Amino acid sequence: MAEDSNTRLPELTARAVLLGERIDTAGLERRDALSATPLAFRVGQNAGMAVVFRYGVVVLVGLDTLAEDEVIRGVAPRVIDPFSMREEETIRLTPLDGREERADSDGVVRIADFSPERMLVVADALAKSAALAHDERQVEEVMEAIEPWARTLSERGRRPAGRREMIQLIGRGLLVQHHVAGRVAVSEKPDLLWDRPDLERLYARLEDEYELIERAGILDRKLNLISETAQLITDLMDTERSLRLEVIVVLLIALEIVLSVFQILWGFRH
Structure with missing residues (x-):
């Protein structure tokens, strides 16, 4: 299955989009879900998939623009405190070239296959980076x-x-x-x-x-x-x-003293 995916899709694009403060995933569960936490499911007939993280990020793997927009529109009503400016992170995924799995400096991640498990690992790191x-x-x-x-x-x-x-x-x-x-x-x-x-x-x-x-x-x-x-x-x-209160108290005490002195002097004169 992995080899067939690599043959049909020599390169995939993974994009993380931060939609809001949180995403309520309750009720989004599906029978064909690839993972429950985070919620992940296939999109389309190829190797495309979507991963929904409760802290507000959706990761879209191997999807074209129309499919990405459709997934985001489906999740949007579940977004709590949506952001006006969406943060995005994008990487490219390609099969190995005979060496070990790695992330190259040009933004390309080379992995052994496009299995759901590896896609979930990539999605987790990408989602955290966007957040x-x-x-x-x-x-x-x-x-x-x-x-x-x-x-x-x-x-x-x-x-x-x-x-x-x-x-x-x-x-x-x-x-x-x-x-x-x-x-x-x-x-x-x-x-x-x-x-x-x-x-x-x-x-x-x-x-x-x-x-x-x-x-x-x-x-x-x-x-x-x-x-x-x-x-x-x-x-x-x-x-x-506190300083203002102390000054007010001192002034009140001083005023009281002045009034007392005035009353005493007034009493002596009369």
Whole structure:
């Protein structure tokens, strides 16, 4: 079966599309499904297949544009919080040329066959890369928003004015943290590898090609910086608020003293 697929399809294209925050796969199950988690099924008569990941990504393998659009339209009603800008990742898959399975620098992945198991491994790495690309862009936007604030704090020694803007910045940072933490566990390997340990080397090559662990580590460090910055903003706001309350209390005490003195002096005069 694998050899026949390689003969008919010397090269396949795999494309990952990030549609939204999550995809509700309940009710999408099929009797002819190739996998339940993630949900994978054949599309068309050839080696084409679609893989639906709950964290918002659909991977389309060996499909033309019309077939891809049809799959996406079928999944779209199940997308929770769809994104206006869809992140995409594309690679080409070709049979081996006599050497071991690998991911070449030109974006071509050479694999032993086009079996569903290998396609699932490829889809898992490709989907994680697409999700990471979206998260990286979101984090960069928050970092760019933080930079002017940090520059003003460094130059003037105090936070910029605009309490509402700062609260929005804190909320944006927390929202990105929630999205990244809850989207996909990059460090976790596909469940398929428990049954097919022979595919671990292929997944490791793809993991290295897309630098999944390294990118996740960089994201984690940036998120920690965002968290620390949000905490700093909160502390400064609380300090300023406490200082204003203390000043108000002191002024009230001083006013009370002045009034008491005035009453005493007024009593002496009359």
